[in-house]
Amino acid sequence: MPEPSRSAGLSRTAAFIAQSLTHYSKARNFDFGPTRRSNVSLLSPYIRHRLVLEQELLDATLQRHSLTSARKFVQEIFWRTYFKGWLEQRPDVWLDYRASVARLIKSLDSDPDLLKRYSAAVGGRTGIDCFDAWVGELAQTGYLHNHARMWFASIWIFTLRLPWPLGADLFLRHLIDGDPASNTLSWRWVAGLHTKGKTYLALSTNIARYTDNRFDPEGKLAPSAPTLTESRVFPVRDLPLTQTLPGDEDYGLLITEEDGCPETLALPAKPKLVLGVVATQRRSPLAVGAPAREFAAGAVADALRRATQHFAVDGQLAETEDWGNLLTDWAAQNHVSTVVTAYAPVGPVAEILATTRTHLQKHGIRLLQLRRPYDSLTWPHAKRGYFKLKDKIPGLLESLDIETEDELLDPRSEAV
Numbered sequence: 001m002p003e004p005s006r007s008a009g010l011s012r013t014a015a016f017i018a019q020s021l022t023h024y025s026k027a028r029n030f031d032f033g034p035t036r037r038s039n040v041s042l043l044s045p046y047i048r049h050r051l052v053l054e055q056e057l058l059d060a061t062l063q064r065h066s067l068t069s070a071r072k073f074v075q076e077i078f079w080r081t082y083f084k085g086w087l088e089q090r091p092d093v094w095l096d097y098r099a100s101v102a103r104l105i106k107s108l109d110s111d112p113d114l115l116k117r118y119s120a121a122v123g124g125r126t127g128i129d130c131f132d133a134w135v136g137e138l139a140q141t142g143y144l145h146n147h148a149r150m151w152f153a154s155i156w157i158f159t160l161r162l163p164w165p166l167g168a169d170l171f172l173r174h175l176i177d178g179d180p181a182s183n184t185l186s187w188r189w190v191a192g193l194h195t196k197g198k199t200y201l202a203l204s205t206n207i208a209r210y211t212d213n214r215f216d217p218e219g220k221l222a223p224s225a226p227t228l229t230e231s232r233v234f235p236v237r238d239l240p241l242t243q244t245l246p247g248d249e250d251y252g253l254l255i256t257e258e259d260g261c262p263e264t265l266a267l268p269a270k271p272k273l274v275l276g277v278v279a280t281q282r283r284s285p286l287a288v289g290a291p292a293r294e295f296a297a298g299a300v301a302d303a304l305r306r307a308t309q310h311f312a313v314d315g316q317l318a319e320t321e322d323w324g325n326l327l328t329d330w331a332a333q334n335h336v337s338t339v340v341t342a343y344a345p346v347g348p349v350a351e352i353l354a355t356t357r358t359h360l361q362k363h364g365i366r367l368l369q370l371r372r373p374y375d376s377l378t379w380p381h382a383k384r385g386y387f388k389l390k391d392k393i394p395g396l397l398e399s400l401d402i403e404t405e406d407e408l409l410d411p412r413s414e415a416v
Contacts (some may be wrong), residue, residue: 142291
């Protein structure tokens with residue numbers, strides 16, 4: 001497992017940009033196995049926990065490479081941004097997913113056929129060599145190559161005929177880069193729900209080619225991928241208003257696994273003290289894998305250590321799911337009536353913060369979430385499909401004061 005620290009993330013960033021990025025666009029789709037990952041960045045765990053920020057990754061990339069030569073990598077960074085912004089403006093999709101997971105897990109007790117097929121899949125006993133190997137790799141390492149994730153989801157939905165929310169739940173429970181937006185919407189995309197009528201079909205020839213012939217499930221995969229449908233329509237909602245912190249009051253700083261760079265937040269004054277908490281178990285009603293739990297906990301611990309050093313204040317790391325009473329007692333003991341944290345996008349942390357805010361209000365304590373300018377700038381462009389955002393990339397980079405030597409090629413000339 002990669003070291004869950006900002007220093008490790010920055011080192012990995014520098015090494016990838018210097019050594020591997022020039023080959024990224026041609027080699028990125030190959031899954032050579034868990035011991036050969038030099039063709040991809042392996043930065044997703046750091047970006048997901050914001051140990052490395054999207055803006056500084058873009059800046060570091062374009063300081064060394066032209067926008068044209070780094071086009072594919074830049075676009076992949078914005079894919080993550082797009083998913084975040086899209087789900088942030090359609091939070092009901094997440095709520096629907098959460099309800100579906102809870103319902104389906106409960107139905108396993110009363111549906112022997114579903115339980116049998118589900119148990120075989122999560123146990124790596126399907127008889128499809130590549131799929132069973134990926135199950136083991138996922139559980140052991142907390143990581144899968146992105147192309148393998150697509151194949152896995154397609155096999156889960158169309159070959160094994162299992163409900164996509166249970167597959168998305170499996171990923172979210174085990175991936176060290178498990179992100180509510182990217183994970184949920186990627187599974188919906190494979191199923192044909194995100195981009196209506198467009199599914200993703202895993203082909204044995206494609207798997208053989210891009211795994212360097214490690215696997216070839218010829219004759220074992222579904223020959224077609226019929227589009228899934230849903231009756232619900234999810235409205236687009238306005239982004240929450242940005243919040244600001246007055247500069248003349250004491251406050252406590254809360255660090256969560258959603259943002260591991262507290263020292264770079266736009267804070268008008270240093271906090272009185274810092275608290276770190278983890279909500280990884282809230283990802284699912286089922287047990288969360290050890291790699292995912294350990295990376296998230298390590299990320300929060302690393303962020304807490306840096307924050308206490310940067311602000312020269314005391315810090316505390318807490319392990320509890322009762323954030324309401326934890327923060328109430330913490331604020332009262334330290335005589336602060338305001339708790340500040342980095343904005344938590346749609347997901348488990350946002351859920352627990354919403355409940356906690358209500359609890360704190362009853363005790364006269366205010367909870368503020370500070371959204372980063374990068375998110376406020378980019379998310380409004382994620383109302384529709386990714387290519388609407390993709391067209392805006394040069395302008396967004398300019399607005400972020402990231403200098404580029406050239407412009408992206410016309411996105412309409414590229415294959416989808």
